[in-house]
Amino acid sequence: MARIVLDELAHSYKPGPKGPQDYALKRIDHVWRQGGAYALLGPSGCGKTTLLNIISGLVVPTEGRILFDDRDVTRLPTEARNIAQVFQFPVVYDTMTVRENLAFPLKNRRVEASVVRRRVEEIARLLGLSRVLDRRANNLTADMKQKISLGRGLVRPDVAAILFDEPLTVIDPHLKWQLRSTLKEIHRELDLTMIYVTHDQTEALTFADEVVVMYDGAVVQTGTPDALFERPEHTFVGHFIGSPGMNVLPCTVEGTTARVDGQTIPLAGAYPDLPQGRRIELGVRPEFTTLAAKGAGLPVRVKRIDDLGRVRIARVDLGGRPFAATVPEGVAVDGDEASVILDPTRVHIYADGHLVAALPAGATAA
Amino acid sequence: MNKTVNQKAWFLVLPVFVVVAFSAIVPLMTVVNYSVQDTFGNNQFFWNGVGWFQELLDPSTELGGRFFDALWRNLAFSAVILAIEIPLGIVVALSMPRHGWTVAFSLVVMALPLLIPWNVVGTIWQVFARGDIGLLGWVVNHLGVAYNYVLDPASAWITIVVMDVWHWTSLVALLCYAGLKSIPDAYYQAARIDGASRLAVFTTIQLPKMRRVLLIAVLLRFMDSFMIYTEPFVLTGGGPGNATTYVSIDLVKLALGQFDLGKAAAMSIVYNLVILAVCWVFYTVMVNADAEKKEVEA
Numbered sequence: 147m148a149r150i151v152l153d154e155l156a157h158s159y160k161p162g163p164k165g166p167q168d169y170a171l172k173r174i175d176h177v178w179r180q181g182g183a184y185a186l187l188g189p190s191g192c193g194k195t196t197l198l199n200i201i202s203g204l205v206v207p208t209e210g211r212i213l214f215d216d217r218d219v220t221r222l223p224t225e226a227r228n229i230a231q232v233f234q235f236p237v238v239y240d241t242m243t244v245r246e247n248l249a250f251p252l253k254n255r256r257v258e259a260s261v262v263r264r265r266v267e268e269i270a271r272l273l274g275l276s277r278v279l280d281r282r283a284n285n286l287t288a289d290m291k292q293k294i295s296l297g298r299g300l301v302r303p304d305v306a307a308i309l310f311d312e313p314l315t316v317i318d319p320h321l322k323w324q325l326r327s328t329l330k331e332i333h334r335e336l337d338l339t340m341i342y343v344t345h346d347q348t349e350a351l352t353f354a355d356e357v358v359v360m361y362d363g364a365v366v367q368t369g370t371p372d373a374l375f376e377r378p379e380h381t382f383v384g385h386f387i388g389s390p391g392m393n394v395l396p397c398t399v400e401g402t403t404a405r406v407d408g409q410t411i412p413l414a415g416a417y418p419d420l421p422q423g424r425r426i427e428l429g430v431r432p433e434f435t436t437l438a439a440k441g442a443g444l445p446v447r448v449k450r451i452d453d454l455g456r457v458r459i460a461r462v463d464l465g466g467r468p469f470a471a472t473v474p475e476g477v478a479v480d481g482d483e484a485s486v487i488l489d490p491t492r493v494h495i496y497a498d499g500h501l502v503a504a505l506p507a508g509a510t511a512a
Numbered sequence: 513m514n515k516t517v518n519q520k521a522w523f524l525v526l527p528v529f530v531v532v533a534f535s536a537i538v539p540l541m542t543v544v545n546y547s548v549q550d551t552f553g554n555n556q557f558f559w560n561g562v563g564w565f566q567e568l569l570d571p572s573t574e575l576g577g578r579f580f581d582a583l584w585r586n587l588a589f590s591a592v593i594l595a596i597e598i599p600l601g602i603v604v605a606l607s608m609p610r611h612g613w614t615v616a617f618s619l620v621v622m623a624l625p626l627l628i629p630w631n632v633v634g635t636i637w638q639v640f641a642r643g644d645i646g647l648l649g650w651v652v653n654h655l656g657v658a659y660n661y662v663l664d665p666a667s668a669w670i671t672i673v674v675m676d677v678w679h680w681t682s683l684v685a686l687l688c689y690a691g692l693k694s695i696p697d698a699y700y701q702a703a704r705i706d707g708a709s710r711l712a713v714f715t716t717i718q719l720p721k722m723r724r725v726l727l728i729a730v731l732l733r734f735m736d737s738f739m740i741y742t743e744p745f746v747l748t749g750g751g752p753g754n755a756t757t758y759v760s761i762d763l764v765k766l767a768l769g770q771f772d773l774g775k776a777a778a779m780s781i782v783y784n785l786v787i788l789a790v791c792w793v794f795y796t797v798m799v800n801a802d803a804e805k806k807e808v809e810a
Binding site: 231 | 699704708
């Protein structure tokens with residue numbers, strides 16, 4: 147049981163890193179609460195696995211410290227930390243039975259045989275492995291093997307956190323749901339910290355209470371799935387989360403209006419302190435944008451309409467840029483001329499990709 | 513369904529028949545032919561039936577005695593070779609680097625002995641081990657150890673074994689290395705997290721993953737060492753006395769030295785059958801191991 151603190155952590159695989167481009171993991175300060183379910187979300191190569199390996203001790207960071215509660219474990223080897231990790235491909239010891247596999251971490255730590263037996267049976271029951279306990283581990287399906295990998299972590303009573311490195315990659319889609327809900331159940335039952343690395347937003351958003359989004363070696367936003375959806379703090383988060391992703395358009399801002407290609411877009415707040423010389427962009431999710439008849443809003447040219455089942459999304463052309471908007475029930479488009487209406491309270495302004503906080507509209511009157 | 517009869521199809525398989533006949537059947541039949549006859553030269557042959565085989569398989573006769581001596585000697589040699597090269601190859605493979613430029617370097621160095629022709633290996637060691645001008649022999653003698661592979665059977669055996677280990681351990685190591693390379697890093701990481709000791713990693717991860725290549729390594733090294741000829745022939749010529757006369761060396765002595773074609777042919781056939789039998793055993797073991805694995809995976 148532990149709170150995990152990352153203190154000014156950074157890592158470079160090159161010796162003697164000179165600039166930020168040499169870092170696989172840029173400076174990170176973060177606290178993982180005891181008992182939290184976290185997802186570490188980001189595209190391949192963004193440093194998620196590096197971060198995970200630093201926490202588990204497989205990689206020693208170039209800079210900074212890791213604290214478990216208040217104990218500095220930065221340089222402690224994996225086996226001396228109370229951490230378990232489940233990998234992308236299930237790791238089972240082929241020559242052993244399921245029971246021996248589950249008992250392996252305890253045997254290595256010289257736990258008494260009767261305790262081992264009790265513990266193994268308890269974990270097997272939790273994971274639904276009781277029926278296969280005496281079978282050879284390598285004659286099982288991938289999802290069973292992944293459960294065994296997980297079980298070897300859970301079986302240790304001292305485990306503070308379990309790290310998952312894209313554990314469902316090789317699992318059949320219809321079993322992913324099952325395994326994910328098993329994970330959630332275990333999380334509720336055992337009060338463990340779980341950190342789940344994935345590049346699949348659905349997995350992250352359904353698993354975690356809090357999602358940490360990484361991009362290019364840095365954490366760009368930490369928050370609940372709702373916060374990530376409604377207030378992306380970085381245009382990358384807007385793109386990456388949501389399907390389709392957020393619309394991002396270059397713009398200029400004057401008072402409470404934004405200008406995109408000569409069209410004005412009303413904003414809910416004002417941005418008097420926008421930094422000079424930065425790339426200013428406007429972001430709005432397709433969910434908060436509706437398609438309307440020509441003349442009702444910003445003029446657009448409709449390219450096609452995708453039916454996603456629950457909603458219909460119009461792919462339109464706004465001043466030469468692709469844009470996506472929701473098509474409300476009962477709206478029929480005549481020809482390809484139409485317009486889009488943006489919900490001003492859902493429009494965010496970004497400077498160099500980072501969210502800029504808005505002041506209430508009234509404050510700018512002066 | 514009507515099959516069309518077309519005898520011309522025989523012409524299509526004719527090349528194979530011809531090649532197999534000339535490469536295998538005719539030479540083998542020549543040997544079979546010799547093995548049931550005796551000759552005193554001048555291309556005159558006398559029918560002897562299974563006489564040579566009876567003599568060969570009876571250790572109390574002169575022929576049977578020398579055959580069984582050579583056979584046991586050869587089996588002992590193969591056992592020694594396997595007992596040294598297999599564990600040594602595994603150890604070497606385990607200590608080879610897994611990443612970086614040193615991988616290519618060590619692979620090349622390891623492959624070097626394998627590229628040297630057998631008779632050159634024999635010659636190298638014949639010179640290297642000589643007491644007067646050979647570096648090894650001279651040093652060992654000056655360290656106070658009586659070592660002479662020409663006169664002392666123990667010295668001769670040790671030299672041949674060391675030579676074979678030098679020549680062929682690389683093969684075992686490279687095969688094992690290939691097996692080790694196929695283990696994903698996650699296994700080692702998981703083992704560390706599980707707190708496994710170095711020995712536990714070896715027995716639970718590395719050895720099971722190497723099992724198949726090890727079977728191949730054992731088979732190859734057994735076959736090669738059981739049929740060894742060139743290196744001991746160059747180094748010791750089978751001596752001192754008959755101390756290093758393995759079956760193939762004895763066979764050549766019998767066939768070309770004494771020109772006892774009948775006896776040599778009978779010995780060839782029995783030698784061949786022994787090799788086939790051992791091959792079959794290995795093959796069965798490997799196929800069974802595979803079948804067991806498949807059944808387990810199903």
